[in-house]
Amino acid sequence: MTPGSATPAVSVEHLDVDLGGAPVLHDVSLEVAAGELVGLLGANGSGKSTLLRAMVGVQAASAGTISLFGRPVKDRRVHAKVGYVPQFAAGGGSIPATARETVATGLLGPGRWFSRLHDPRVDSLLSDVGLSGMADRPITQMSGGQRQRVMIARALVRSPQLLVLDEPFSGVDVATQDAIAAIFRRLSQRGTTVVVVLHELGPLSEDVRRAVVLDRGRVVHDGAPEDRPLFDPGHDHQALHEECLGQEIHP
């Protein structure tokens, strides 16, 4: 699919999300065409990660609807098209998995409950992210950048049509950031939809043509990145809670 195809890759309509009774997203509507590369920006606590998590069905909505490729996000079948990189590279529970084991889990999906550790796609992705020699090392013994590469390989191994990433550059050195950005650029050129949460555009500044900016749970800008409003980087969840609830949450 290319940008402009009839069915959007992501459609969010009048989304509200509450966390622990506190509103985090209010009336968010957003459409992402297939093949688009969209940056979700905002200060800490603006709700961008919550929006991303709601998009992939990890965070329940309080109101509103979310569709992926024309199907409700609750329909597990549509998740076969999604590759997801969470904000914090999970260590794989209490028993650390190896890079190979972790990437192989990316092959699983609705109706696909089996995957081989030595699948050629796993080897190929590990090689693509420069970790073929560390395939059997536990990811807990890797640097933050290496672990992030494993998570990206895990998301890409299923050849997703929609790649959703939450701050993929955090804790990653500049050279690796550029290399990761090059992967997103290549995927976008090939028609993969990419939605990425960023604090700053950074290495994607030349590639992101559409920036969606959130502030206190609302979309305040949706358009060219250069026209986006500046946000206060000091704004955080604390302030959001206080403003939404109209009360102090300090003891």
Add this chain to the structure above:
Amino acid sequence: MTIAPWDLLTSDIMRYPLIIAVLIGLTAPIVGTYLVQKNLSLLGDGLGHVALTGVAVGWLVGAWISASPQDLLAIPGALVASVIGAVVIEIVREVGHTSRDVALAILFYGGIAGGVVIIQLAGGGSQSLVGYLFGSLATVTATDLVIAVVLAVIVMVIGIGLSRVLYTVTGDEEFARASGLPVRAMNILIAVIAALTVTLAMRIVGALMVSALMIVPVAAAQSVVVGFTRTMRTAMAIAVVCALGGLVLTAYVDLPPGGVIVLLTIACYAVSLILRPIVQRLRARRTEAESRSGVSEPMPADR
């Protein structure tokens, strides 16, 4: 009198328990690996307590229908009760607002209290539960063996056959959900195979010590190997050796099998702790050599 090893295999008292011991050694660490992964190490303990209520209910029903022996339905009762308990705790954990440790505590106390009260109603006393609490070889029958084989096959088919999915769900639930995996169903499945393993093991190891065979071999394996699959396989090997070794030991020395088996697993854990720094040093040396030879390449700019 000295017992020859061959006699152990031909003795009616020992043959069935030895086979069941191997099955326990194979299955308990499979379940234990997922429970450790989920930080739910005490679930097996909670289910062991609930299984006691099931044993007592089995006795009660057995008394009503004048079954012979009276505990004929004890293990089926334990099976039903622990499976129901496993499903309930998973649902309470997910949809309720109860934290895991509180839900487990309720399971612990409710299970043991239910067992003691119901066994009294069945005309027995707390003594009737002792064999199930601490394990006993004298009570193992051919029916128990058949039940154990069936349960072990189910646990192994699910635990090994679905290992990738279960690993993903227990290791990174958020990613599993985003991938479209049936997270709730898999969590319930893990709780159910834990219940089956408790039922399978309680005859020999005892309800109070079942959980140790699930968890301690996994903890020992974690000290010396890396990776999820290797940890599970190593834990299985440790548990089989301990279960068999403990049982054989009790044929020569009059000791309770459950306690001996669990103490052996703890001894293995202690040995693994001693080996741990050595293994870590060797691993660090290899990592250093790999780093020098550049196994972690910079990420290719574009391909």
